Amino acid sequence: MDTWHKVSTVEDIPRLGARVITTTQGDIALFRTADDEVFALRDKCPHKGGPLSQGIVFGKKVACPLHNWNISLEDGNAIAPDVGCAKSYPVKIKDGAVYLTLA
Amino acid sequence: MKKMKLVMVGNGMAGVRTLEELIKLEPDMYDMTVFGSEPYPNYNRIMLSPVLAGEQGIQDIILNDLDWYQENNITLHLNKKVVRIDRSKKIVYAEDGTEAEYDRLLLATGSNPFILPVPGKDLGGVISYRDIQDTNAMIAAAEKYKHAVVIGGGLLGLEAANGLALRGMDVTVVHIMPWLMERQLDQSAAKMLQKSLEAKGLKFMLEAQTQELLGDAQGRVQAIRFKDGSEIPAELLVMAVGIRPNTTLAESAGIHCNRGIVVNDTMQTYDPSIYSVGECVSHRGIAYGLVAPLFEQAKVCANHLARMGIARYQGSVMSTKLKVTGIDLFSAGDFTGNDATDEILMHDAVGGVYKKLVIQADKLIGAVMYGDTKDGSWYFQMIREGKNISEIRDHLMFGQSHLGDIGHQGQTSAAAMPDTMEVCGCNGVCKGTIVKAIKEKGLFTVDDVRKHTKASSSCGSCTGLVEQLLASTVGGAYTPALNATKPMCGCTGLTHEQVRQAITEQKLISIPQVQQTLHWSSPNGCASCRPALNFYVLCAHPRVAQDDPQSRFINERAHANIQKDGTYSVIPRMFGGVTTAKDLRRIADVADKYNIPTVKVTGGQRIDLLGVKKEDLPKVWADLDMPSGHAYAKALRTVKTCVGSEWCRFGVQDSTQMGIDLEQALWKMYAPHKVKIAVSGCPRNCAESGIKDVGIIGVDSGWEMYVGGNGGIKTVVTQFLVKVKTHDEVMEYAAAFLQLYREEARYLDRTVHYIERVGLDYVKQRVVEDAANRRALYDRLMFTLQDEKDPWKKENVNAREFETLSI
Numbered sequence: 001m002d003t004w005h006k007v008s009t010v011e012d013i014p015r016l017g018a019r020v021i022t023t024t025q026g027d028i029a030l031f032r033t034a035d036d037e038v039f040a041l042r043d044k045c046p047h048k049g050g051p052l053s054q055g056i057v058f059g060k061k062v063a064c065p066l067h068n069w070n071i072s073l074e075d076g077n078a079i080a081p082d083v084g085c086a087k088s089y090p091v092k093i094k095d096g097a098v099y100l101t102l103a
Numbered sequence: 104m105k106k107m108k109l110v111m112v113g114n115g116m117a118g119v120r121t122l123e124e125l126i127k128l129e130p131d132m133y134d135m136t137v138f139g140s141e142p143y144p145n146y147n148r149i150m151l152s153p154v155l156a157g158e159q160g161i162q163d164i165i166l167n168d169l170d171w172y173q174e175n176n177i178t179l180h181l182n183k184k185v186v187r188i189d190r191s192k193k194i195v196y197a198e199d200g201t202e203a204e205y206d207r208l209l210l211a212t213g214s215n216p217f218i219l220p221v222p223g224k225d226l227g228g229v230i231s232y233r234d235i236q237d238t239n240a241m242i243a244a245a246e247k248y249k250h251a252v253v254i255g256g257g258l259l260g261l262e263a264a265n266g267l268a269l270r271g272m273d274v275t276v277v278h279i280m281p282w283l284m285e286r287q288l289d290q291s292a293a294k295m296l297q298k299s300l301e302a303k304g305l306k307f308m309l310e311a312q313t314q315e316l317l318g319d320a321q322g323r324v325q326a327i328r329f330k331d332g333s334e335i336p337a338e339l340l341v342m343a344v345g346i347r348p349n350t351t352l353a354e355s356a357g358i359h360c361n362r363g364i365v366v367n368d369t370m371q372t373y374d375p376s377i378y379s380v381g382e383c384v385s386h387r388g389i390a391y392g393l394v395a396p397l398f399e400q401a402k403v404c405a406n407h408l409a410r411m412g413i414a415r416y417q418g419s420v421m422s423t424k425l426k427v428t429g430i431d432l433f434s435a436g437d438f439t440g441n442d443a444t445d446e447i448l449m450h451d452a453v454g455g456v457y458k459k460l461v462i463q464a465d466k467l468i469g470a471v472m473y474g475d476t477k478d479g480s481w482y483f484q485m486i487r488e489g490k491n492i493s494e495i496r497d498h499l500m501f502g503q504s505h506l507g508d509i510g511h512q513g514q515t516s517a518a519a520m521p522d523t524m525e526v527c528g529c530n531g532v533c534k535g536t537i538v539k540a541i542k543e544k545g546l547f548t549v550d551d552v553r554k555h556t557k558a559s560s561s562c563g564s565c566t567g568l569v570e571q572l573l574a575s576t577v578g579g580a581y582t583p584a585l586n587a588t589k590p591m592c593g594c595t596g597l598t599h600e601q602v603r604q605a606i607t608e609q610k611l612i613s614i615p616q617v618q619q620t621l622h623w624s625s626p627n628g629c630a631s632c633r634p635a636l637n638f639y640v641l642c643a644h645p646r647v648a649q650d651d652p653q654s655r656f657i658n659e660r661a662h663a664n665i666q667k668d669g670t671y672s673v674i675p676r677m678f679g680g681v682t683t684a685k686d687l688r689r690i691a692d693v694a695d696k697y698n699i700p701t702v703k704v705t706g707g708q709r710i711d712l713l714g715v716k717k718e719d720l721p722k723v724w725a726d727l728d729m730p731s732g733h734a735y736a737k738a739l740r741t742v743k744t745c746v747g748s749e750w751c752r753f754g755v756q757d758s759t760q761m762g763i764d765l766e767q768a769l770w771k772m773y774a775p776h777k778v779k780i781a782v783s784g785c786p787r788n789c790a791e792s793g794i795k796d797v798g799i800i801g802v803d804s805g806w807e808m809y810v811g812g813n814g815g816i817k818t819v820v821t822q823f824l825v826k827v828k829t830h831d832e833v834m835e836y837a838a839a840f841l842q843l844y845r846e847e848a849r850y851l852d853r854t855v856h857y858i859e860r861v862g863l864d865y866v867k868q869r870v871v872e873d874a875a876n877r878r879a880l881y882d883r884l885m886f887t888l889q890d891e892k893d894p895w896k897k898e899n900v901n902a903r904e905f906e907t908l909s910i
Binding site: 005014015019056057059065066102 | 903
C-alpha cells in the first residue's frame with residue numbers, strides 16, 4: 001500500500017500558484033489551478049532543472065521560470081514541440097486537506 | 104446535435120490550412136471529407152524547387168501525413184477527382200462514382216498551368232511545372248537527356264531552370280518579355296539577376312516568340328522553333344508561362360466565376376453553402392498565386408465555417424523572393440512607380456547591389472532589392488502598414504539595422520553564412536539546423552521557427568537573420584507578421600492597444616474581468632498575457648485595481664532575481680549610486696551571516712548579492728534595512744550618475760543630486776519593461792546617458808534630455824527630446840515621458856521599441872509641445888506612486904511565498 005502524507009490544505013496553496021514540499025526524494029511542487037484542482041510534480045524542469053513551483057500557472061499548465069517551457073500539470077510532460085517529462089505524483093483531496101504519495 | 108458535414112474538393116496547401124484553422128477553432132463541429140486528385144497527402148508545393156534541385160526528397164515536403172487526416176477524423180479520398188456538384192441535393196460526385204453529401208462545401212481546386220497553344224504542345228517531354236508528377240518527370244529526363252528549354256522567365260520558370268541545370272542539363276530559358284520576372288522586377292534588377300544566373304550556366308533568349316515544337320519519330324520533343332525561323336534543341340520542354348484558376352468544376356455547377364471562383368470578403372461564393380480558397384479564387388478581381396495571401400484566406404474562411412463570423416479578407420500586398428541558392432532578390436508592392444511617386448535609388452553594379460524604394464505621399468508603396476535583401480521584411484512591413492516615413496526618409500535606404508550587433512559574429516546577411524555558422528547565440532542554433540527545420544517541418548513564420556528550433560526565442564537579436572532564412576527558404580510564402588495588428592497572444596485576437604483601450608474605457612479592473620469581457624479563448628490566460636494584463640489594469644486604474652501576484656513573473660513575486668540554480672540575487676537600492684560606510688558595513692555583515700557566495704558591483708552602480716536562498720530573502724532584506732532596488736522588476740532600475748559639479752573639475756551641473764532626486768521620485772515605478780536613467784554633469788557624459796531610456800546631460804545653461812536609448816542586444820543611441828533650464832523641469836519632463844510610455848507601450852517593449860512604433864515627433868507633441876498634457880501625465884504618475892509600497896519592508900512581505908512545506 002502507498003503511504004498518503006497529509007502535506008497541506010487546498011487553501012494554503014495560492015490559486016494559480018504553487019507551494020514547495022521538501023522531501024527525501026528532493027523538492028516537489030504542489031500546484032493549485034483556478035478550479036481548485038491540485039497536482040504534484042517534481043520541482044525540476046526537464047529542460048535545465050528550473051524550479052517549476054516558481055512558474056506562472058495557467059489552465060492545467062505551468063511555464064518554467066527559467067526558459068518558459070510549458071509543462072502539463074496532469075502528467076509532467078513538456079508541451080510540444082518541447083520534449084521531456086517531470087515526474088508526477090498522485091494527489092488526493094479530502095475535506096480540504098491535500099494528501100500526497102511518493103510512490 | 105448531429106454534426107454538420109464539410110466536404111473539401113482539392114487537397115492542397117490553402118484548403119488543408121483552412122481545415123487546420125477550423126480544427127483549432129471548432130474541432131467537433133463538422134464531419135470532414137476531403138477529395139484529392141493527386142495520390143499524395145498535402146505537401147509543400149513551394150518546396151518542389153529544392154526537390155528538383157536535389158536538395159530534398161519528396162518525403163521531406165509532406166506537410167500533413169496520412170496519420171494527420173486519421174487523427175482528425177477526416178475521410179480522405181486520394182486519387183479521386185470530383186467531377187460534379189449537385190447543388191440542390193448538396194452532393195458531390197467523383198469520377199469513380201464516390202459521392203459525398205455536404206452542408207458546407209469548400210472548393211480548393213487550385214490552378215492549372217497555362218499551356219501555350221503552339222503546334223507540338225502535346226508531344227512527349229513537354230511538361231508544365233506544378234506538382235510532384237511534373238517534378239519526377241523532370242528528374243527522370245535530366246538523367247537521360249542533355250538539352251532542356253524552359254519557356255517562361257518568371258519565378259517558377261527560373262527555379263525550374265536552375266534545378267535542371269543543377270541536375271546537369273544544358274538549359275535555355277525562353278522569355279517573351281524584354282527582361283526576366285517583369286512582374287516582380289524592374290529592368291535594372293532583372294539584368295543583374297540574369298547576369299548571376301548566366302554565371303551559373305543558364306542561357307537566356309529574351310523577346311523570343313515560340314512558333315512551334317518539333318518532335319522526333321517517337322513523338323518526343325526534339326527542338327523548338329521561333330517566329331524568326333531559328334531553332335534550338337530541346338529534349339525536355341518545360342512550360343512555366345503562368346497559371347489559370349481551375350474553375351471547371353465550379354463553372355459546371357453554375358457557380359459564378361470570372362477568372363476564378365468569385366468570392367466575397369468572407370470567402371463565400373455566390374452559393375451561400377459553398378466557400379472557396381486558394382489559387383482557384385478571384386477576390387476583388389485578383390487571383391493570388393503565392394502562398395502567403397492564400398493562408399490569410401484560409402484563416403478567414405475557417406473563421407466563417409466555425410460560425411464566428413468576425414474575420415474579413417481584404418486582399419494582400421505581395422512580396423517575392425527567388426529560391427535560387429546564392430541569389431538574393433526581393434520585391435514587394437508597386438515598384439514601377441508613376442508621375443505621383445518618388446524614388447530612392449541605389450545601384451552598385453560592381454558590388455552587385457541594387458535597391459529601389461518607391462514612395463508616394465510620404466508612404467513606402469514598393470521596393471525592389473537585389474544582392475542585399477536584409478531589410479526586405481522591414482520594407483514589406485512598412486508597405487503593408489502604410490506607415491508614414493517622412494521622419495525616417497533620410498536614412499530609409501540604409502535599412503533598419505535591426506539585426507543586432509552581437510551574438511552572431513556581426514553577420515547581417517544570412518545568405519552569406521555557411522550552414523555551420525551559429526545564428527542564435529543564446530540557444531546555439533546553426534543556420535543549417537534552421538533551414539532544415541523550415542524545409543522538413545513546413546514552417547512559415549518566425550514563431551514556428553522559434554517553437555521548433557528555439558532560434559530567436561531568447562534575446563531576439565537574431566530575429567532579422569531568421570526572417571531572412573525563412574524568406575530565402577520559402578520565398579514569397581513568408582510574410583512578416585503585421586506589427587500593427589498582431590494579437591497580444593494566442594488567447595485573443597485583439598491587439599495590445601485594443602485591450603488597453605477596453606480596460607480604460609470599460610473600467611475593467613481585474614484580469615478575470617478583462618478576460619471575460621473581451622472573450623479570452625482560454626480560461627485563465629497564459630504566461631504571456633497575464634503579466635501584461637496585470638500591468639495594464641494597474642496602470643489604467645491606479646489605487647483601484649488589485650495587484651495579482653500569481654500573474655507576475657517569479658522575480659516580481661519573490662522581489663528578487665531568480666538565477667540558473669534557483670537561488671536569487673539581491674540588490675539594495677542606492678539612490679543615484681551613492682552609498683555610505685554604514686550601508687556598506689551592513690551589506691558586508693549580511694554577506695557573512697548568510698554565506699552569500701558572490702558579491703558583485705553592477706553596471707548600474709549598485710551592489711549585487713548573488714546566490715541567496717529563497718527562504719532567506721525576507722531575513723536578508725530585514726537585516727539590510729535598505730529599500731528594494733527593484734533589480735528584478737519591470738520597473739525603474741537605476742539612476743546612474745557621475746560625480747558632477749560637486750567634485751569634478753569639468754562638471755557644470757550637480758548631476759549626482761539630480762540623479763538622487765529623480766530616483767527618490769520615481770523608484771517603485773512599475774513599467775512595461777525595465778527602465779534605466781542616467782544623469783551626467785557635463786557633455787563628457789561619464790554616466791553613459793546616451794544609451795539609457797532617459798538620458799540627461801548637464802550643460803552650462805541647463806539640461807539636455809534624451810530618450811529611447813538602449814545598451815542591450817541592439818545598441819541604440821538616445822534621441823534628443825528637449826533642452827530645459829531647471830531641476831524641476833527635468834523632473835517634470837522625465838516623469839511625463841515615462842508616464843506616456845507606461846500608458847501606451849506594449850508590455851515588454853522598451854522605450855526604444857515604443858518610440859520606434861509611435862515616432863519621436865508624436866512623443867514631442869505629447870510631452871514637449873503640450874504643456875497641459877505634460878502636467879497631466881506628471882500628475883498621473885505621481886498619483887500612482889503615492890501609494891506604492893516597498894516590497895522588502897516587513898509588513899509588505901507575503902510570508903507564505905517564502906516558506907516551504909515538508910514531509
